[in-house]
Amino acid sequence: MKRIIILASGSGSNVENIINHFRTNAYIEVAAVLTNKNTAPVIERCKRLKVPAIYFNKSAFIDSNVILDFLNSQEPDLIVLAGFLWKIPENLVASFPNKIVNIHPALLPKYGGKGMYGSKVHEAVKENGETETGITIHFVNENYDEGAIIYQAKTNLLPNDTPEQIAEKVHALEYEHFPKVLEKLLLPNG
DSSP states (O other): OEEEEEEEOSOOHHHHHHHHHHTTOSSEEEEEEEESOTTOHHHHHHHHHTOOEEEOOHIIIIISSHHHHHHHHHOOSEEEESSOOSOOOHHHHHHSTTTEEEEESSOTTTTOSTTOOHHHHHHHHHHTTOSEEEEEEEEOOSSTTOSOEEEEEEEEOOTTOOHHHHHHHHHHHHHHHHHHHHHHHHOTTO
């Protein structure tokens, strides 16, 4: 059985989509969800979906090996960032090379880097008059949004699309492609 550990900070809509995608898969499971916000709605989603949700603070993540030790004990095949906003410490990146995957709500290298997440990305896409945007699924390295690109999907934009409408189009791509790309990474021969 291939094991996924998800790191999330927010509502958890992508987390729920991933859990539901693999719920009936005999070869892949979401073993746990880790969150850095003890008030994040993702915790309630995990309770409802009967997947362990574990809260941790910044000290456990950055100043100690608590999270690294937990991840090592779980032996994940993939660590998936789904709306997780903290930079991944170098010791985690080094311990899990090409096993940490992030989804970014734009076509990297555009609109990436520190501070570029969620609505900030969609607002920048709108301000710059882009005719298309999309998602980038990529490996995580020691820098924000600079790891090797695994997959990109695009959507066309209309001149009158609002940042909220852009977000809806991007979310649709996330829900459609993210679980399938994770499955292909874990089971390359299908």
